[in-house]
Amino acid sequence: MKRTYFDHAATTPTRPEVLETMLPFFNQQYGNASSLHQEGQAAAQAIERARSQLAALIGASSKEIIFTSGGTESDNTALKGTGVISKKKHLIVSAIEHHAVLFTAKAMEKMGYTLTVLPVDSIGKVDPDSVKKAIQPDTFLISVMLANNEIGTIQPIREISSIAREAGVLMHTDAVQVVGNYPVNVEELGCDMLSLSAHKFYGPKGVGALYVRKGTPIVAWMDGGEQEHGKRSGTYNTPGIVGAGKAAELAMNEMQERITSVKKLRDYLLTELPKRVEDIRINGSLTDRLPNNIHLSVRYVEGESLLLYLDDAGFAVSTGSACSSHSLKISHVLQAIGLDAVASQGSLRITLGQENSREDIDRFLDVLPKVVGDLRAISPLFKSKKQEAR
Numbered sequence: 001m002k003r004t005y006f007d008h009a010a011t012t013p014t015r016p017e018v019l020e021t022m023l024p025f026f027n028q029q030y031g032n033a034s035s036l037h038q039e040g041q042a043a044a045q046a047i048e049r050a051r052s053q054l055a056a057l058i059g060a061s062s063k064e065i066i067f068t069s070g071g072t073e074s075d076n077t078a079l080k081g082t083g084v085i086s087k088k089k090h091l092i093v094s095a096i097e098h099h100a101v102l103f104t105a106k107a108m109e110k111m112g113y114t115l116t117v118l119p120v121d122s123i124g125k126v127d128p129d130s131v132k133k134a135i136q137p138d139t140f141l142i143s144v145m146l147a148n149n150e151i152g153t154i155q156p157i158r159e160i161s162s163i164a165r166e167a168g169v170l171m172h173t174d175a176v177q178v179v180g181n182y183p184v185n186v187e188e189l190g191c192d193m194l195s196l197s198a199h200k201f202y203g204p205k206g207v208g209a210l211y212v213r214k215g216t217p218i219v220a221w222m223d224g225g226e227q228e229h230g231k232r233s234g235t236y237n238t239p240g241i242v243g244a245g246k247a248a249e250l251a252m253n254e255m256q257e258r259i260t261s262v263k264k265l266r267d268y269l270l271t272e273l274p275k276r277v278e279d280i281r282i283n284g285s286l287t288d289r290l291p292n293n294i295h296l297s298v299r300y301v302e303g304e305s306l307l308l309y310l311d312d313a314g315f316a317v318s319t320g321s322a323c324s325s326h327s328l329k330i331s332h333v334l335q336a337i338g339l340d341a342v343a344s345q346g347s348l349r350i351t352l353g354q355e356n357s358r359e360d361i362d363r364f365l366d367v368l369p370k371v372v373g374d375l376r377a378i379s380p381l382f383k384s385k386k387q388e389a390r
């Protein structure tokens with residue numbers, strides 16, 4: 001059966017051009033980039049090239065890029081690396097952050113920091129005024145994501161950054177969902193730190209970066225060698241870094257194409273879905289939203305069952321976020337936007353990518369009503385709803 005992948009927020013396939021660029025760095029140009037001999041220096045040069053490719057993608061300078069093992073490490077570094085050397089002890093995060101930020105902040109709370117978790121409105125937005133009110137004399141950091149990985153809502157980061165700057169507080173944004181898929185410019189955003197991850201934009205897994213604005217007080221929180229100007233220890237993952245650079249270059253060249261193609265399919269899906277399935281709702285913002293994201297609630301069905309039935313029919317989708325899909329707990333994001341239990345249970349995330357086509361969407365539109373119909377036929381909630389209506 002043909003498989004159709006609609007889960008690009010969880011990860012994307014590594015592009016063949018990216019893989020090809022990476023391969024020689026496993027067994028031909030395998031030198032350690034910290035070594036002074038020719039093998040080492042060849043690797044170091046390739047890394048510097050990748051660094052400038054990534055910097056160019058986000059409007060930064062090369063010196064401001066620290067390579068990491070991915071989005072999770074970048075987020076940890078931003079929070080812990082600034083927290084460790086700050087005399088101040090209070091930090092602010094939003095309630096819908098990825099666990100890489102939220103759980104890091106909660107871990108820091110256990111270590112003696114104080115934490116404010118900001119609420120969001122019903123479309124998942126942080127009110128910049130609430131950020132302003134949450135700032136205390138002891139605040140050293142604000143971390144609000146650029147776009148949410150479940151519902152796709154884009155946050156007013158520019159406003160929040162300028163509030164932070166005025167108060168003399170550092171500003172970090174987790175832009176893992178955005179970089180490579182939608183334009184990002186650190187000067188326009190005004191943030192001090194920004195996290196990105198290559199596997200979310202057709203690069204390899206296990207490599208990412210943290211942008212750190214020049215002059216930002218940050219230290220390594222992982223001890224070891226002195227790589228990355230002492231800010232991130234560990235032998236350079238040359239193949240991964242080179243792949244991330246190539247993925248950044250492709251993203252730069254294809255940015256408009258990527259946005260136009262997924263947005264067209266997404267908007268088509270958005271208009272057709274309500275015509276084909278009753279009792280659904282679209283969650284999140286209709287305007288400030290990643291162009292490839294659809295998040296819906298199918299009332300009176302259970303999200304996990306929906307996912308598995310669709311999987312059987314050839315479609316890879318997600319319910320909630322991939323990280324929390326081992327558990328049947330309602331996602332913290334859906335809780336934060338105040339979704340009722342029935343709507344949360346039947347939540348479905350479809351995240352499109354460059355390789356999806358109109359035919360994929362048409363087949364999905366054929367399959368979904370059948371699957372939902374089958375599941376509702378055995379749903380006690382749906383039966384009682386029908387009885388009430390009579």
Ligand SMILES: *Cc1c(COP(=O)(O)O)cnc(C)c1O
Pocket residue numbers: 009010069070071072073075098100145147148149174175176177197198199200206207208
């Ligand atoms: C995927 C993701 C992460 C984690 O990145 P990894 O590279 O998988 O560690 C962090 N934040 C957001 C918003 C993400 O979507």
